[in-house]
Amino acid sequence: xxxxxxxxxxxxxxxxxxxxxxxxxxxxxxxxxxxxxxxxxxxxxxxxxxxxxxxxxxxxxxxxxxxxxxxxxxxxxxxxxxxxxxxxxxxxxxxxxxxxxxxxxxxxxxxxxxxxxxxxxxxxxxxxxxxxxxxxxxxxxxxxxxxxxxxxxxxxxxxxxxxxxxxxxxxxxxxxxxxxxxxxxxxxxxxxxxxxxxxxxxxxxxxxxxxxxxxxxxxxxxxxxxxxxxxxxxxxxxxxxxxxxxxxxxxxxxxxxxxxxxxxxxxxxxxxxxxxxxxxxxxxxxxxxxxxxxxxxxxxxxxxxxxxxxxxxxxxxxxxxxxxxxxxxxxxxxxxxxxxxxxxxxxxxxxxxxxxxxxxxxxxxxxxxx
Amino acid sequence: xxxxxxxxxxxxxxxxxxxxxxxxxxxxxxxxxxxxxxxxxxxxxxxxxxxxxxxxxxxxxxxxxxxxxxxxxxxxxxxxxxxxxxxxxxxxxxxxxxxxxxxxxxxxxxxxxxxxxxxxxxxxxxxxxxxxx
Ligand code: SF4
Ligand code: SF4
Numbered sequence: 001x002x003x004x005x006x007x008x009x010x011x012x013x014x015x016x017x018x019x020x021x022x023x024x025x026x027x028x029x030x031x032x033x034x035x036x037x038x039x040x041x042x043x044x045x046x047x048x049x050x051x052x053x054x055x056x057x058x059x060x061x062x063x064x065x066x067x068x069x070x071x072x073x074x075x076x077x078x079x080x081x082x083x084x085x086x087x088x089x090x091x092x093x094x095x096x097x098x099x100x101x102x103x104x105x106x107x108x109x110x111x112x113x114x115x116x117x118x119x120x121x122x123x124x125x126x127x128x129x130x131x132x133x134x135x136x137x138x139x140x141x142x143x144x145x146x147x148x149x150x151x152x153x154x155x156x157x158x159x160x161x162x163x164x165x166x167x168x169x170x171x172x173x174x175x176x177x178x179x180x181x182x183x184x185x186x187x188x189x190x191x192x193x194x195x196x197x198x199x200x201x202x203x204x205x206x207x208x209x210x211x212x213x214x215x216x217x218x219x220x221x222x223x224x225x226x227x228x229x230x231x232x233x234x235x236x237x238x239x240x241x242x243x244x245x246x247x248x249x250x251x252x253x254x255x256x257x258x259x260x261x262x263x264x265x266x267x268x269x270x271x272x273x274x275x276x277x278x279x280x281x282x283x284x285x286x287x288x289x290x291x292x293x294x295x296x297x298x299x300x301x302x303x304x305x306x307x308x309x310x311x312x313x314x315x316x317x318x319x320x321x322x323x324x325x326x327x328x329x330x331x332x333x334x335x336x337x338x339x340x341x342x343x344x345x346x347x348x349x350x351x352x353x354x355x356x357x358x359x360x361x362x363x364x365x366x367x368x369x370x
Numbered sequence: 371x372x373x374x375x376x377x378x379x380x381x382x383x384x385x386x387x388x389x390x391x392x393x394x395x396x397x398x399x400x401x402x403x404x405x406x407x408x409x410x411x412x413x414x415x416x417x418x419x420x421x422x423x424x425x426x427x428x429x430x431x432x433x434x435x436x437x438x439x440x441x442x443x444x445x446x447x448x449x450x451x452x453x454x455x456x457x458x459x460x461x462x463x464x465x466x467x468x469x470x471x472x473x474x475x476x477x478x479x480x481x482x483x484x485x486x487x488x489x490x491x492x493x494x495x496x497x498x499x500x501x502x503x
Contacts, residue, residue, distance in 0.1 A: 030454065032495060084497070157458045158493035165461035242454060244495035254454055254495065305472065307460075317461035321495075324475030325455035 002331040003027045003174050003261075003272065010273040019269035024338060024345060027179050028193070028258040028330030029171035031322030032244050034155065035135035035206060036253040037073040038091050038233050041127040042102060044068055049114035051104040056090045056121075058082075063104070067112055070104075071132075074243075074253035086251025089243030091131070094123050095195075095236050129233040131195060131241075135205040137257045139177030139225035140212075140281055143168040143299060143318075145311060148287035153248035157321055159286055163311050166283065167319045171327040172276045172301035176259035177225045179272045181218040183210070185261050187348025192229060193258030193334040196240040198343060199231025201259075209358040218271065221280045221298060225352070229257065240330065254323075258330040260338060260345050276301035283311060291360065371422045374403070375429070376445045376486060377414040378438035386435060392418070396428035403485040415442065415486045445486040445502055448479045452498035459490040459499065 001009065006025045010018045042051075044067070054061040054070040061072040076087035093100055099122040108115045123129050144156035145166040152159040157167045172178065180186050190201040205226025212224035240256035263269050281304070283296040299309050305324075308315045337343035379388075392398045401417040418425050432439050455477045459468040467483035468490060470476070479499075490499045 031456070153492075157495070158462055158489075160462055167458065167461065242496050245497060246495060247492040252495070254456075307470070307472070319459070319461035320457040320470075323454045323456045324470075325477075328475060 001025055002328070002335050003179055004328065004331070006272055007173060007275055010269065015266055015269045015273060018273070019263055019266040022263050022269070025179065025261045025263060025272045026258055026331040026334040026338065027174055027176040027261060028256065028327040028334065029137055029175045029322060030240065030254060030256040030326030030330060031169055031171065032155070032246070032252040033133060033136040033255050034075050034252045036131065036133035036255060037071055037087060038129055038131045039069060039071045040129045042068045042070065042121055043125070043127055045114060045117050047114045048112045049104060049117055050106045050109055050112035052107060053105045055103045057085065057093070057100045059085070059087050059090050075250050077250055083245045083247070083250050086243070086245070088251045088253035091233070091253060092238060092241060092243040094129065095233060095241050096238050098122065123234045130230060131199070131233045131236065132202070132230045133255070134228045135207060135226045136229050136255065137176050137205070137227045138170065138223055139175070139181070140220045140279065141169045141223050143281050143283040143304065144286045145283055145296070145316060146287050147285045152286055153246065154286050155246055155249045155252065156286060157246065157319060163314050163316050165319060166309060166311065166316050167321050168281060168304050169321040170281065170301070171322050171324065172279055172305065173274055174324070174327045174331060176257065177227070178219060178274060178279060180261050181214070181220065181271055183225060183352045184268065185264065185348070186227070186259055187351040189346060189349035190259065191343065191346035193256065193330055194229055194231035195255050196237025197231055197235035199229055201227050201348070202230045203228040204352045204356070207358060208352065208356050210352070211355055211357070215278065215280060217274065217278060219274055219279050222282060227257070240326070256326055256330040258334040260334060260343070262345055276305055371425060372417060372419040373425055374415065374417045374442040374485070376440045376442055377416060377432065378411065380411045380436055381409060382436065388432065388435070388437065391431065392428045396420070396424050396431060398424055398428050404487055415445070442481070442484060442486055446481070446484050447500045447502060449498045449500065452496045453477065454496055456495060458493050458495060462489050462493055464489065
């Protein structure tokens with residue numbers, strides 16, 4: 001059953017029956033996930049080159065691995081900061097089957113004499129092309145609004161002045177980690193839906209923060225868990241992988257992720273029965289350019305989904321940013337794979353840590369950092 | 371009858387009292403939805419209301435004076451393939467031309483409500499909204 005269907009089922013039949021009758025619930029999310037990218041092995045040239053600098057369609061990719069491995073990050077931009085075509089767009093072009101221009105330079109060694117190469121590559125010509133994202137599928141996130149007198153362009157979208165609108169970015173009750181708040185079934189090795197194909201959870205995501213404040217039913221009220229995920233870019237589908245542009249912020253990758261959650265027991269069923277009424281997020285004023293912005297209020301996803309919320313007595317229209325339509329699609333495709341036997345549930349090989357402090361970056365002396 | 375049109379005009383045409391003439395000579399109600407005029411000419415989005423004949427007469431008058439007239443439907447377009455239904459646009463569109471079906475999560479674009487203000491263009495992450503005027 002998809003997560004939406006399961007919630008309806010529990011409403012009609014209760015948790016006990018749901019736990020007995022339902023084996024697996026499929027969740028889904030589709031949104032901008034900036035901490036994403038792909039590593040690619042281009043194959044060796046003749047004469048060979050040890051690439052020190054790499055550009056794909058003008059966007060710099062990370063070298064510094066062995067000779068012909070590179071990593072292109074979703075938010076990488078070219079020297080002109082062309083946000084309409086960043087790393088995420090290059091990744092989308094590759095998934096669409098397009099050829100992209102590869103330029104690379106190296107210092108030249110006895111074993112890798114070549115100093116530059118200018119050619120075209122596509123997913124067909126390269127060896128591995130693997131999407132490897134270090135922080136995706138945030139378990140809850142913030143709500144952004146803007147009290148200032150001018151429009152703000154942020155990674156949370158366009159924020160109109162004087163609380164003109166508010167944006168939020170979690171898929172709420174459909175979102176994978178919202179349905180498994182204590183990471184009982186999701187861990188390292190969990191098989192997932194990633195960008196239209198099967199992928200895996202490879203680690204806890206960066207900034208994993210299980211200690212975030214939670215409601216009595218365990219649902220975090222602030223950004224909490226995250227997933228690091230991996231999957232074969234060559235198998236992905238542009239329907240579920242899209243280069244995005246956030247004006248004056250940069251590029252980001254829109255990606256669909258779905259996680260199947262086995263209903264192990266009644267407790268798990270209760271977790272998956274969570275609805276947008278039970279999930280809260282904090283509203284922040286993004287015109288405050290500091291790490292610790294004050295919380296304007298807490299609001300439920302049901303209110304956010306209704307189209308407007310009250311902020312300081314004003315009815316403020318809301319925008320989701322993460323596509324509910326595509327999140328549903330993800331959960332439905334994943335369900336159909338499972339029903340057809342094409343996708344089997346993989347128990348995690350290791351669970352996520354239960355506590356992980358979330359650290360900040362401060363300007364320190366060498367001694368303070370040691 | 372009401373209709374929305376996009377006008378493009380050269381600097382010479384900008385010097386004429388176009389809106390005044392539409393009101394005075396063609397008996398139309400003119401609502402200026404958007405206007406941008408500079409030394410190389412300008413663009414204007416107008417809502418014209420009045421009798422069908424007067425509207426036709428007004429449009430003919432504009433055309434005769436070197437003003438390009440196009441229905442607004444040709445002004446803003448959504449690339450339905452590119453739209454991810456993320457919903458960013460729904461909270462910023464001032465006329466609610468972009469709305470989300472709360473059941474399905476689908477975002478639809480109602481061209482009749484659009485006033486070609488352009489606010490959604492740079493807000494749409496996959497750049498699905500396009501302004502052609
Ligand atoms: S902002 Fe763009 S992609 Fe998102 S719903 Fe609107 S038109 Fe579609
Ligand atoms: S241009 Fe965009 S924001 Fe402006 S009215 Fe039309 S759809 Fe709405």
